[in-house]
Amino acid sequence: MSSQNPSASTPIILTGDRPTGPLHLGHFVGSLRNRVAYQDTYRQFVMLADAQALTDNMDDIGKVHRNVVEVALDYLAVGIDPARTTILIQSQIPELTELTFYYLNLVTVARLERNPTVKQEIILRGFERDIPAGFLTYPASQAADITAFKATVVPVGDDQIPMIEQCNEIVRKFNRNVGQEILVECKAIVPEVGRLPGIDGRAKMSKSLGNTINLGASADEIRAAVKQVYTDPLHLKVADPGHLEGNVAFIYLDAFDTDKAGLAEMKAHYTRGGLGDSVVKKRLEGILQELLEPIRARREEFAKDRGQVLQILKEGTMRAREVAAATTDEVRKALGLSYF
Template sequence: MTSQDIILTGDRTTGSLHLGHYVGSLRNRVLLQDRCQQFLLLADAQALTDNMGNYLKVRDNVLQVALDYLAVGIDPAKSTIFIQSLVPELTELASYYLNLVTVSRLERNPTIKDEIKQRGYERDIPAGFLTYPAAQAADITAFKATIVPVGEDQIPMIEQTNEIVRRFNASVETAPILVEAKAMVPEVGARLPGIDGKAKMSKSLGNTLTLSASADEIRQAVKMMYTDPNHLRVSDPGQVEGNVVFSYLDAFHPNIELVKRLKDHYRLGGLGDTVIKQHLEECLQELLAPIRQRREEYARDPAAVLAMLKEGTARARQVAAVTLSEVKAAMGLNYY
């Protein structure tokens, strides 16, 4: 990765961000902004693909997600934060890309197939939802992103973007216009287990811990966390694998050697769940307290946050407009 790399990443605006987002992408974005040119997309248009009718929810969460970005340390002077729906060039690019992909190929996309199943759509699939891979390809290629940080479940989306890139470049007689991107998957997967032991932390399952959680909410969440159901007495040997508390300690505790010692002790027996939960709570309280404080400070001046978004969106439009112009010229759509 070099300073020449361009990063495109973002989040759907369907709610405040949680610890799964933090470990999966947010903390990496803070590091990446000092190494690369980074664009952060507030994906309100994508959120509408399965939230038609929930317009105010999607709109209001643009500000909430922006606050989360600022709170974790994303600097708008280093990263361009923008609102997807206010960059119409993305919509126009997506409309051209839809001619480069078939319905059957969209239906075969593993990410789309899984999400259709999760939502129980069967054949009643919103067209915007089914065709989102083309819209995501527009988001990525508009900024000529070379790297897209994603979870493993999103890799098929990047693969389909690159298929569209290759088909477009092969269809025009000019030099290649669009750039292929590489998926960057974090070492700790974005799918942090929920506090209830479910495989995925998800707002819809109600098993998340938001970045704005209060000290009491953190305490209660840790108390509720799934451990080893067979670890009935402190003296009993315990299982680390599948133990949510240890999954969180692996993801967030800065002292790797301490976590290793706790695991060894737990496996042998003689270490109670209360003790490991205490270590985790202390870790999460220390992590989230400054994030919560910064978020509260930014939230006191929402007008300033919106002004920041307006400026970032204007910068994003300038970049996307150049790519769109190149694409249209390559297709011969530059009439005058």
């Protein structure tokens, strides 16, 4: 319980997910397993960003609502511990929208349009000229999320670093405007193991691409997925030398196989020829089954009592809201918006 009463010097971390679908191995590698580690050394806030998810899901509102509990189940299943990590639902903390509102005055339209992450996402989502205003302005919302909890550390993919820079610009501009050091700048940390490719070899594992292995996958689903894993298209006969580059089976083994010596040996064998894909995939399947079996079991256990999951979310959200409300109160006072 020490992280709930951290000393002033305990770094504060904010991280989270848009609840638009179940989490998968890509999330596990890129963020979830780090969060399990962080909760011992940081005061950690993990946010279910349902309000942000609506930005481009206003046409499928139910999806976001449904996935809040699903993603929370994934968190609990991988070992994020609500006693050491504060799990919160973004939309239930209206102070975050209040901070967003004020931060919108501290950033120009031109600056938002220049933000490389925003630019890239606009292309990715096919918005072009029909960009919802809430999408263009989401760096202000993200700055609200980060600063509300006075987070000092924010784990992001390297494509998200411009968002952190923009957050810090807002922080400096606010503090300068009010002549007080109220908001706190944060640092990005980029996880060592970055993005996991999809089972089809595409750069990103993504629900919308249909190339994921979900954390809640059944043993059969894992088996079927591993069979589809992209390897070396030139490795036609067992005797042929195989290539490791772009070979998803080996990329996954690099990410999950703890027997590094055995893996090195297998790679050498594969490269010189004489090792079939089926042997590699068998090793991979074994490892994934072993990794996911306890996660699935814990997930099923928690899923039996959704009321308890909601209770965990409620308690986390209430705890988080107290922190956000205190910051917002400081912000409001500094802006002279305090009367009674």
